[in-house]
Amino acid sequence: MKEEILRGLTDSVVSGDVEKCVQYAKRALEAGIDAYEAIMEGCARGMSLVSEKYEKGEMYVPEILCSAEAMYAAMDVLKPHLKTERVGTPRKVVLGVVRGDIHDIGKNLVKLMMEAAGFQVIDLGRDVPNERFVEAVLKEGADICGMSALMTTSMIFMPEIIRELKQKAPATITMVGGGPLSQELAKAYGADGYAKDAAAAIRVAKELLSRRGGM
Amino acid sequence: MSADRMKPGERLVAVLMGQKPDRVPVSPFILGYAAKIVGLPIGDLYTDPKKSFRAQLLCAEMHGYDSSPMYGYAAVGAWEFGGKVGFPYEPGQSAPYVIKEPVESEEDVDRLEVPDPKNAGSVPIAMEIARQCYASGLPAVFQSGEVLTYAGNIMGPTRLLTWMIRKPELVHKVCKKVEEFLIACAEYFTSTFGADRCIAFAGGPIESNKLISPKQFEEFVYPYMLRIHRKILDMGVQIILEHPCADQNKNMPWYRKLREECGWRGKYVWNFGPETPLETQIAQFGEHDVIMGNVDPPSFQFRSFEEVLLLCKENIERGIKNPSGYILGPGCEMPPLAPPINVYAMIKASREYGRYG
Numbered sequence: 001m002k003e004e005i006l007r008g009l010t011d012s013v014v015s016g017d018v019e020k021c022v023q024y025a026k027r028a029l030e031a032g033i034d035a036y037e038a039i040m041e042g043c044a045r046g047m048s049l050v051s052e053k054y055e056k057g058e059m060y061v062p063e064i065l066c067s068a069e070a071m072y073a074a075m076d077v078l079k080p081h082l083k084t085e086r087v088g089t090p091r092k093v094v095l096g097v098v099r100g101d102i103h104d105i106g107k108n109l110v111k112l113m114m115e116a117a118g119f120q121v122i123d124l125g126r127d128v129p130n131e132r133f134v135e136a137v138l139k140e141g142a143d144i145c146g147m148s149a150l151m152t153t154s155m156i157f158m159p160e161i162i163r164e165l166k167q168k169a170p171a172t173i174t175m176v177g178g179g180p181l182s183q184e185l186a187k188a189y190g191a192d193g194y195a196k197d198a199a200a201a202i203r204v205a206k207e208l209l210s211r212r213g214g215m
Numbered sequence: 216m217s218a219d220r221m222k223p224g225e226r227l228v229a230v231l232m233g234q235k236p237d238r239v240p241v242s243p244f245i246l247g248y249a250a251k252i253v254g255l256p257i258g259d260l261y262t263d264p265k266k267s268f269r270a271q272l273l274c275a276e277m278h279g280y281d282s283s284p285m286y287g288y289a290a291v292g293a294w295e296f297g298g299k300v301g302f303p304y305e306p307g308q309s310a311p312y313v314i315k316e317p318v319e320s321e322e323d324v325d326r327l328e329v330p331d332p333k334n335a336g337s338v339p340i341a342m343e344i345a346r347q348c349y350a351s352g353l354p355a356v357f358q359s360g361e362v363l364t365y366a367g368n369i370m371g372p373t374r375l376l377t378w379m380i381r382k383p384e385l386v387h388k389v390c391k392k393v394e395e396f397l398i399a400c401a402e403y404f405t406s407t408f409g410a411d412r413c414i415a416f417a418g419g420p421i422e423s424n425k426l427i428s429p430k431q432f433e434e435f436v437y438p439y440m441l442r443i444h445r446k447i448l449d450m451g452v453q454i455i456l457e458h459p460c461a462d463q464n465k466n467m468p469w470y471r472k473l474r475e476e477c478g479w480r481g482k483y484v485w486n487f488g489p490e491t492p493l494e495t496q497i498a499q500f501g502e503h504d505v506i507m508g509n510v511d512p513p514s515f516q517f518r519s520f521e522e523v524l525l526l527c528k529e530n531i532e533r534g535i536k537n538p539s540g541y542i543l544g545p546g547c548e549m550p551p552l553a554p555p556i557n558v559y560a561m562i563k564a565s566r567e568y569g570r571y572g
């Protein structure tokens with residue numbers, strides 16, 4: 001029964017079926033399934049399947065956006081029932097597209113996956129000036145600062161932001177991503193982490209947090 | 216290195232006429248870079264037709280490449296249909312961007328009016344640049360697609376992509392209006408300059424398989440593209456520069472079908488992204504069309520002169536095999552911050568490795 005409900009949640013996230021997703025979320029609560037477990041083992045698992053399918057070319061962005069709608073609808077049902085002692089305080093991520101760059105589809109997918117994985121994301125949007133990253137990290141006490149760039153003209157701002165952060169908020173983990181980035185470039189920029197897609201972003205974020213001793 | 220026999224521009228014309236030029240022509244897809252070269256803010260290139268034309272002309276003269284001035288940008292459509300765009304005057308910005316989309320709700324779709332090209336958004340600027348080109352004996356270029364990129368800028372890409380599944384009929388309504396607009400634009404330019412003096416320029420990133428499937432391309436792009444291309448060819452336009460931006464490998468059958476269904480009329484110049492091997496393009500279009508390819512754009516900004524020269528050499532060696540002609544170019548816009556020596560690398564590569572006969 002529990003397995004069936006969780007699988008139902010996962011499947012309806014993958015197929016982007018909002019109604020079904022909400023139904024399964026309600027059934028999960030009725031069956032006494034822990035809301036946190038329903039989110040993690042149902043919704044989040046669905047989103048990571050979606051992300052895998054995108055990487056394999058089996059799903060495209062329109063389908064992912066529909067999956068996201070379904071996931072958020074289920075989360076709306078489940079979230080009020082989260083027991084705080086079970087979850088702890090969520091890890092905070094400040095996320096934005098760097099200055100001069102308006103490509104935000106990738107950043108939005110990263111946000112989505114992070115929220116599905118239980119992170120709290122502070123989305124700064126696109127074409128974000130360097131200072132705003134630093135300000136937001138300080139104000140929010142963020143655990144992670146994620147920067148996205150799709151253009152070679154914009155990614156050059158990343159090392160500047162990272163340098164500022166290393167001075168003003170040295171405990172914050174810095175992560176970069178987007179088309180023109182790579183592991184080597186991320187390293188040269190002084191970033192703590194790089195990920196080539198949204199699913200990897202979660203893995204890397206969790207790994208860096210556990211190394212820092214925070215998760 | 217022997218001297219060039221032809222003047223810049225002449226070799227482009229030769230290739231388009233199906234003849235062999237002295238060496239491979241170079242078309243470096245330069246927009247924002249030209250502003251940098253002459254010391255203007257990039258914004259001026261997109262807002263001031265006189266400065267834009269002059270900057271592009273001087274940049275071409277300084278480097279000695281073959282392509283001539285034009286106007287266009289990827290965020291096109293929003294302004295023309297009543298929204299707002301911003302221009303790249305701030306540090307880091309490199310091209311116009313959408314500030315306000317004309318479609319923000321379902322009701323907006325029905326309210327959306329097809330604008331008159333004569334005073335729609337950026338069209339008057341494009342027209343002014345085209346006039347200056349025409350007056351100098353150069354081709355008048357007008358933007359003619361792609362429809363889905365326009366639609367994405369009109370309603371915002373996230374709304375567009377979600378509605379493609381949730382409310383496809385609304386997406387089709389917007390695409391239909393874009394189609395109407397693009398045909399009106401083509402009529403405006405061809406009636407002003409004569410179709411034989413015009414080049415249609417189409418392409419866009421939202422069609423890319425980074426975002427949509429080939430099935431979605433079939434439903435939301437192909438029918439519109441086919442009708443527009445047919446109309447433009449009927450008007451008598453001979454040259455269409457088609458730029459399937461970024462990875463569009465899976466859409467290739469549709470581009471091929473487009474040519475077949477249009478009876479291979481006119482001469483197409485294909486400028487695919489670096490993701491599409493030249494050999495694939497030659498196999499699809501080599502019998503009729505020119506291939507303009509497709510060196511990795513970021514490499515011009517980040518790699519050394521020697522590396523860029525080598526990339527160009529490799530591209531020439533593969534592209535020159537196209538029986539219907541080849542032009543050396545990047546696979547998308549030249550990064551505005553590319554060091555000038557790397558643009559020169561294209562000219563040098565053409566001179567050293569791109570001689571015919």
Ligand code: B12
Pocket residue numbers: 061100101102103104105106107109110146147148149150151152153175176177178179180194195196197198199201246287288289290308309310311312364372420421423425426460461462488489512513546547548549550
């Ligand atoms: C869609 C698109 C557009 C749309 C953007 C719509 C939007 N709101 O985002 C529009 C039409 C507006 C557009 C405009 C332009 N574009 Co454009 N565009 C693209 C395209 C085709 C796809 C980008 C995309 O959405 N991909 C899908 C997402 C899901 O993938 P992603 O972004 O890579 O994100 C994933 C990962 O990278 C990672 N990730 C992303 N961010 C982060 C952050 C962190 C922290 C982590 C860990 C991971 C991570 O996870 C994501 C999910 O898996 C790319 C081509 C390409 N190869 O990427 C060109 C591309 C980015 N564009 C390009 C250009 C040149 C432009 C223009 C300048 C063109 C022009 N002259 O007008 C303008 C710029 C406008 C501006 N002022 O900034 C170039 C940039 C080249 C360069 N020199 O850097 C590209 C690469 C095309 C090319 N082949 O040359 N574009």
